[in-house]
Amino acid sequence: AHWGIKGTILDEKSRTPIKSAVISIKNNDHNITSSLQGEYWRILLPGIYTITVSAFGYETKTSTITVTNSDPTSATILNFTLLRSTNHTTSIEMEDYIFNKTLLPDFRTPTKYVHHNYVEMDRLLHEFHNNYSHISRLYSIGQSVEKRELYVLEISDKPGQHELGEPEFKYIANMHGNEVVGREMILLFAKLLLENYGHHEWIDWLINNTRIHLMPSMNPDGYERSRLGDCDSLNGRGNANNVDLNRNFPDQYRTYDENRRQEIETIAIMNWLRQYPFVLSANLHGGALVANYPFDGNNSTDNRDYYNGTPDDQLFRHLALTYSKVISIH
Ligand SMILES: [Zn+2]
Incomplete structure (x- = not known):
């Protein structure tokens, strides 16, 4: 059976897929993320669910859906289109x-x-x-x-x-x-x-x-x-x-x-x-060839190698990844 919900997450204007969007379900702490093609699929029992989709650089969107699983051959389709967040417009253009x-x-x-x-x-x-x-x-x-x-x-x-x-x-x-x-x-x-x-x-x-x-x-x-x-x-x-x-x-x-x-x-x-x-x-x-970001150390006495991210870890990873991608294509 293909119970649950599935769909695609697209940029509202360009209609291009949004990868790595986070799909979360209210009162359920198991989140999933969209694929490179913007697709997601989630098994759910029949019921009413509140689904929230968020992606870096986009406005978050929430939708409520009733899952009946009346058709055992197909999941309920729930597609999302997201608008680019004005806060991030500049960085996206960059x-x-x-x-x-x-x-x-x-x-x-x-x-x-x-x-x-x-x-x-x-x-x-x-x-x-x-x-x-x-x-x-x-x-x-x-x-x-x-x-x-x-x-x-x-x-x-x-x-x-x-x-x-x-x-x-x-x-x-x-x-x-x-x-x-x-x-x-x-x-x-x-x-x-x-x-x-x-x-x-x-x-x-x-x-x-x-x-x-x-x-x-x-x-x-x-x-x-x-x-x-x-x-x-x-x-x-x-x-x-x-x-x-x-x-x-x-x-x-x-x-x-x-x-x-x-x-x-x-x-x-x-x-x-x-x-x-x-x-x-x-x-x-x-x-x-290294893009190195903080912290470059930790307070462990027995394991000097454990990963010690800063509160800005996601931003640093994003910057380091962007930098390394640019270096590799030019
Ligand atoms: Zn040096």
Whole structure:
């Protein structure tokens, strides 16, 4: 017998299937999710049921249905169409951009793909700011052990101002001084954002509605110690005191040799975090294909490997998955 309910869950406008929608039944805690094709099927005894369907980025919908099971060869059909939630409209449009390469912005002036040492990076950041001073601000959150500036390029339609309700985002790269690609990616990203403002709908939206802080190098001293072509040694990984800055922050679970005392670069970052209400951040490393998200540790004494998600685990997983998908298609 095929008793129960079944149906499809579609986007109300585009009529495309919605996968991974959660179908829940009132007073029944066993939820099911829709398939890749938006289909679901659930065995139920005869009765009256209240069914709720929810999916990421969509308005939730509830429906009441009477299941009779009078026809033993077919389940009762209950289809749903969901409207995109206005709260999520923007993020959905973002994903359309991300996954459709033809919509992505491109550089509008010639671009050199080269390494920039401290002097060159310093010059380039000033050049970016001078050329686009109406949408940028260059500031330093402090100095490294060897007195190099820890530069941040802020990109926003109102540089220097926190606008109520606008999320603040930061990127940090080159925390390990010898992991240099992220540093160049940040510089290229800054160029892409700045020169596309006023020319690309998505970039305009980002700059008008968020405040973006870009730190191309958290470890400029380590960078200067690293050597082109050296892919094996740890030379330049640490700062000028040869401390691994990635292990130097206070840890909520453990204090160990590497984080007992904070380095000047680490303290600068900690103070920075207290000054700006950042809601999302990313830190670029090199040498592995990993999208890593918090918590990167736990309080277990016998099992260091158990999964310790944050309250934002679903969001982090979504972001990490989106990131990895984009990397794999481009
Ligand atoms: Zn690293």
